[in-house]
Amino acid sequence: MRLVTWNINSIRARTHLVEDFVKQYDPDVICLQETKAMDDQFPVKFIQALGYEHMALHGMKSYHGVATLSKKPFQSTEIIDWCNKGDARHIAVKLAEGPTLHNFYVPAGGDVADPEVNDKFAHKIQFLEEMTEWSRRLSEPSILVGDLNIAPHEHDVWDTKKLKKVVSHTPLERDMMFELMAAHDWVDVMRDFVPLDEKLYSWWSYRAKDWSAADKGRRLDHIWTSPSLKGKAKAMEMVRAARGWEKPSDHAPVLVDFDF
DNA sequence: ATGGTGGGTTCCCCA
Numbered sequence: 001m002r003l004v005t006w007n008i009n010s011i012r013a014r015t016h017l018v019e020d021f022v023k024q025y026d027p028d029v030i031c032l033q034e035t036k037a038m039d040d041q042f043p044v045k046f047i048q049a050l051g052y053e054h055m056a057l058h059g060m061k062s063y064h065g066v067a068t069l070s071k072k073p074f075q076s077t078e079i080i081d082w083c084n085k086g087d088a089r090h091i092a093v094k095l096a097e098g099p100t101l102h103n104f105y106v107p108a109g110g111d112v113a114d115p116e117v118n119d120k121f122a123h124k125i126q127f128l129e130e131m132t133e134w135s136r137r138l139s140e141p142s143i144l145v146g147d148l149n150i151a152p153h154e155h156d157v158w159d160t161k162k163l164k165k166v167v168s169h170t171p172l173e174r175d176m177m178f179e180l181m182a183a184h185d186w187v188d189v190m191r192d193f194v195p196l197d198e199k200l201y202s203w204w205s206y207r208a209k210d211w212s213a214a215d216k217g218r219r220l221d222h223i224w225t226s227p228s229l230k231g232k233a234k235a236m237e238m239v240r241a242a243r244g245w246e247k248p249s250d251h252a253p254v255l256v257d258f259d260f
Numbered sequence: 261a262t263g264g265t266g267g268g269t270t271c272c273c274c275a
Contacts, residue, residue, distance in 0.1 A: 007275095009266075009267065009275080010266090010267055010268075012267095012268095013266090013267065013268090034267090034275080036267065036268065061268090061269065062267090062268050062269055062273090062274085063267095063268080063273090063274065063275090108274080108275060110274090110275095120274095149275095205264085205265080205275095206264085206265035206266055206275090207263075207264040207265050207266095208264080208265090209264085247266095250265085250266080250275080
């Protein structure tokens with residue numbers, strides 16, 4: 001099974017990217033975040049024409065939104081309302097005779113890394129706490145993917161010292177992500193393929209003059225599995241080229257091939 | 261210390 005996770009930054013503005021990606025990589029399952037479309041605005045016919053008959057959509061007006069698209073039917077679909085806010089940051093599907101696939105869009109957290117003065121950062125902290133408790137109770141084999149908005153390791157960012165106070169790489173967020181991973185013994189699939197002393201990013205700001213030359217990236221997107229699926233990932237590719245396509249998302253897609 | 265770009269419920273919010 002070939003799976004891709006991609007923060008698409010508006011599905012309606014970037015159907016061309018999905019089409020180009022499918023032509024080149026032909027994934028079986030596509031997990032999108034920041035779709036920014038209500039379910040009745042989602043380009044269902046366009047996606048079906050690309051070969052993805054089965055869709056689990058959880059959108060809302062203007063912001064957030066996740067979607068999981070598949071060539072094969074799902075056994076079931078589940079939505080969790082994290083932090084009781086009624087936003088659209090998670091959808092889970094049970095894959096036919098396979099694991100459950102959780103597609104997440106974790107809050108970005110705003111600019112100031114202090115929950116006392118920044119409600120968005122407080123929301124991010126609460127979201128991570130809820131994910132950690134949920135991970136402790138999770139028993140079935142699962143895949144967890146998405147834009148988790150944290151770059152946990154030193155070489156998940158272009159300069160760990162310069163980003164020490166920048167939301168996404170603060171010590172608190174990094175520690176919370178490690179605690180979250182320990183809560184289910186989540187396997188960091190991307191880092192199983194790229195050693196910790198090598199730079200690995202999945203996001204580059206739109207604001208850089210030349211994003212690729214500057215290369216001030218961060219690894220905000222992740223692919224994790226339950227420990228029982230360790231070794232089932234046979235290949236991984238962070239498709240950096242897609243960040244340079246026409247009208248790109250600021251995130252690159254991350255691809256993984258599973259041995260099932 | 262500041263501003264840079266891009267999407268959407270567009271003259272403001274969110275990333």
